[in-house]
Amino acid sequence: MSTSRSPGDLVLMTIDQLLIWSRRELASSDSASIDANTLLCFVTGKNTAFLYAHGEEFIRQFEAATFENLVNLRKKGHPIAYLTGSREFWSLDLTVNEDVLIPRHDTELIVETLLSVSESLGGTHxxxxxxxxxxxxxxxxxxxxxLPNWEIVGVDISQAALRVAEVNQRKLALANVQFVQGCWYQPLKGTCYEQSKFDIIISNPPYIRKDDIHLDRGDVRFEPIMALVSDEEGYADLKKIIxxxxxxxxxxxxxxxxxxxDQAKEVRRILLDSGFDSIQTHRDLGGNERVTKGRTSV
Ligand SMILES: C[S@@+](CC[C@H](N)C(=O)[O-])C[C@H]1O[C@@H](n2cnc3c(N)ncnc32)[C@H](O)[C@@H]1O
Incomplete structure (x- = not known):
């Protein structure tokens, strides 16, 4: 990449030239063009429409240097969400870093299921x-x-992850949620929640087997292992939660x-053995069984 300067402290490469260079650098990725655009938008603070409309313009030298650095990291596999520090989930712009799993669009199925269940609950408390x-x-x-009138409690064992959650809470100004650090239910023991209890428990826990070959591929390589992997063929944490x-x-x-x-059948079995009824599995947009719900009768 050229590092020569123009009189206005700009690198002698136009937006178009930077995009062509970066797409070539990232050519081994399926998402080269999208990634190049996303990173240049991030660095310049402009949107894609601006980049296309102003392809002949130069960008500032420090922006060009930052862009080059990010493209090189992307080339080594670093996830776009960690490079830009953000990810959209359920139309919320979330801050993310290496301390948290990058929220997946598939996980929005949990939110959809939660909303349909919450409608059926409506109570006085x-x-x-x-x-x-x-x-x-x-x-x-x-x-x-x-659900602005509901109280939401989020638990995580990772203090570093909860710092990110709290940044997001402040950014989104959502007062009806609080975060607590600890292992699954342990931090709730001896608190008011032992008496007042929850209407709905939701979780996207670690459920990948230790020897799953996908752990060596793509974005997952850079995510916290404690967010991904669980003992007992991936079922240990699902069982603790149930x-x-x-x-x-x-x-x-x-x-x-x-x-x-491929875990839906076993999760249904564990729920049934644990006394849940109305057990049902929901499929994601790809047709895979990814979210299972059950109701407790007692
Ligand atoms: C798959 S990630 C889900 C993150 C987020 N809910 C999402 O869907 O994007 C699993 C999360 O469980 C947390 N975790 C792992 N073991 C835990 C434990 N024993 N107690 C509480 N949280 C745990 C990890 O730190 C991680 O944040």
Whole structure:
């Protein structure tokens, strides 16, 4: 990449030339063109329409240097969301970094399921949702934005992840959510929630097997391992969440769980053995069984 300067402290490369250069650098990726545009928009603070309309213009030298650095990191596989520090989820612009899982669009299926279940609940008491393994706060904050009269609690074992969740909460100014640090239900023991309980427990827990070959590919290589992998063929945390729910779920309360595309049958079996009824699995847009819900009768 050229580093020569023009009199106005601009690098002698136009927006068009930078895009051509970066697409060539990223050519081995399926998303080369989108990634190049996203990174240049991020660096310049402009949108794609501006880049296309002003292709002959130069950008500032420090922007060109930052862009070059980001393109090189992307070439090494670093996820776009970590490079730009943001990811959209359920129309919320979330801050993300290497301490949190990058929220997936597939996980919006949990929010959709939560909203359909919440409609059927309506009661006189203050309704509550517990989001276990909240990470960036994606699901909890989407729930808080859609259910402003509900109380939402997000739990995560990672203090670093909760710092990101709290940044997002402040940015989105959602007052009806709070975040608590600890292992699954443990930080709720001895609190008011042991008495008042939750109407709905939701979770996108770690559920990938330790030996899954996908852990060595794509964005996943850069994400926190504790957000991804679970013992017992990927079922250990799903089981802890299901077994522990008895203490914290209201009578007729619902549990809604994301799991791997090939784990639905076993999750249904565990829910049935644990006394849940009305068990149903929902498919994602790709037709895969990804979210299972069940209702407790006691
Ligand atoms: C798959 S990520 C989900 C993050 C977020 N809910 C989302 O959907 O984008 C799983 C989360 O569970 C958290 N986690 C892992 N083990 C945990 C535990 N024992 N107790 C609480 N949280 C845990 C991880 O730190 C991670 O943030």
């Amino acid at each position: 203050l309704s509550r949702v517990l989001d276990l393994g909240t990470g960036s706060g994606a699901i909890a904050l989407a729930a808080a934005s859609e 077994y522990g729910s008895a203490e914290f779920l209201s009578p007729n309360g619902w549990i809604i769980l994301e799991h791997g595309f």
